[in-house]
Amino acid sequence: MLYAQGEYFDTVLFHIHQAIEKYLKAYLQHEGWNLKKTHDIEMLLTETFQYNHIFEKYLDFGRKITGYYIETRYPPGPLSQYCRTEIKDMLRTAHEIITLVTESILT
DSSP states (O other): OHHHHTOOHHHHHHHHHHHHHHHHHHHHHHTTOOOOOOOOHHHHHHHHTTTOGGGGGGHHHHHHHHHHHHHHHSOSSOOOOOOHHHHHHHHHHHHHHHHHHHHHHHO
């Protein structure tokens, strides 16, 4: 909804990060992983490799979304600016990961 309005991209990115973090942690716990306190999507994706290497293709996404999250939570400095196309790509990638996790858990 916020993306469709063309506003609040920082909030959109925050929620993308939060959703992916929760889905990856759910997947890892489903596989028997012990929960760790982290917000690092790249690290969580790396942890998934021991169960399914398909997640490797999302490492660049993990680096980018984690970097943005850290910028917003642990300043100083200006926030990175993302254009509408980049946000759309991140939403698409997030949807792919969510679908992959959901299918993996439900099958």
